[in-house]
Amino acid sequence: MxxxxxxxxxxxxxxxxxxxxxxxxxxxxxxxxxxxxxxxxxxxxxxxxxxxxxxxxxxxxxxxxxxxxxxxxxxxxxxxxxxxxxxxxxxxxxxxxxxxxxxxxxxxxxxxxxxxxxxxxxxxxxxxxxxxxxxxxxxxxxxMGTGSTEGISPVSINILDGSHKKEIAKGLKTHCCAMGVEVVSVLPGDSPVDHIRHCHGATANVVLGEGAMLQLAVMMKIEYGIPFIHLSGDGPEMADEALCEVTRYFTTRLKQ
Incomplete structure (x- = not known):
């Protein structure tokens, strides 16, 4: 090489x-x-x-x-x-x-x-x-876009972690599931191909950190109209902020 x-x-x-x-x-x-x-x-x-x-x-x-x-x-x-x-x-x-x-x-x-x-x-x-x-x-x-979105909850997210925030992504996924927010995929995470193929059906993307996954979130917004929540920082602070932002996003959305 x-x-x-x-x-x-x-x-x-x-x-x-x-x-x-x-x-x-x-x-x-x-x-x-x-x-x-x-x-x-x-x-x-x-x-x-x-x-x-x-x-x-x-x-x-x-x-x-x-x-x-x-x-x-x-x-x-x-x-x-x-x-x-x-x-x-x-x-x-x-x-x-x-x-x-x-x-x-x-x-x-x-x-x-x-x-x-x-x-x-x-x-x-x-x-x-x-x-x-x-x-x-x-x-x-x-x-993306090659799988069915049937059955995906209207209260759902993808977590885009860029492979550098694995523990934060894992914790966020656990908390989201507990509060009734479906996590369609963790990208790249450990989501299988089938999850990636229908992740365009999620309501929002949560981007942890900078770099490639932020670029991917922009691409998904342009192509599929999926809004994204972008969080920077590190450690427990990012995990807490991510959970608060997801809660705030869906609380506001469900009141509309």
Whole structure:
């Protein structure tokens, strides 16, 4: 992988990897990014969560056509073997010259397998981390609007936490459920693909912190008319403020 691609790829993967029932395929000249192990603070290695990931190396590929067949076969085999609800394909390093072909292969596999197969072009952005967030947002946004919103409560929210406020998002979800507010999805959180596909049916979005998830909330407001509550800060103060803002929002709405 080209060093300039690493922050972009890492940010995209950090935002999308929590989706528990998706396939993550790394397509390029990298091995470490597909490593199925995590290193703990003490230096010990332990297995990552049992989710399929593959690095389809291109270094020895004799040409574009060969690389195209390799990606197609890899995707087909992994989807058949793991039956994911969606697949994310991260292009890195020398795969950047195959952008159009990657899109074509993903489209072909999507039609044949009947699941979303979404390419993420994480190369060529000069190592700008925010580009990784933008690419991940576009991938999540592509899943939205493809599921039914039937049965979603008129008192409902999505929590957009950007993966950096997990404990706050978890606490907010617990409190919301206790007070009768349906939490449709936590993005990226650990919401499965099906939750993401119908999260456009929520009444409001609650954005915790800055960055990519704020961008996603703006996209959802433009496309689906979903208002959002934006909170910044950290720790218990943000958790308390989030709960107060959600309570205030729905109290005001129900009185109208």
């Amino acid at each position: 080209n060093e300039r691609d690493v922050p972009v790829y890492n940010e995209s993967r950090a935002l999308l990897y929590p989706v528990p029932d998706a396939l993550h395929l790394v397509y390029g000249t990298t091995g470490e990014t597909a490593n199925p192990w995590n290193r703990s603070k003490g230096g010990a290695l332990h297995p990552k969560e049992n989710r399929p990931a593959l690095s389809a190396r291109l270094k020895e590929a004799p040409g574009i056509t060969y690389g195209k067949r390799k990606l197609y076969r890899g995707l087909m085999d992994l989807i058949e073997g793991h039956t994911p609800a969606a697949a994310f394909v991260y292009t890195t390093g020398t795969a950047e010259r195959l952008g159009d072909e990657v899109d074509a292969v993903c489209s072909k596999v999507e039609k044949e397998k009947g699941i979303p197969v979404i390419p993420l072009h994480t190369q060529g952005h000069g190592g700008v981390r925010k580009e990784g967030g933008r690419v991940a947002c576009e991938a999540l946004f592509r899943l």
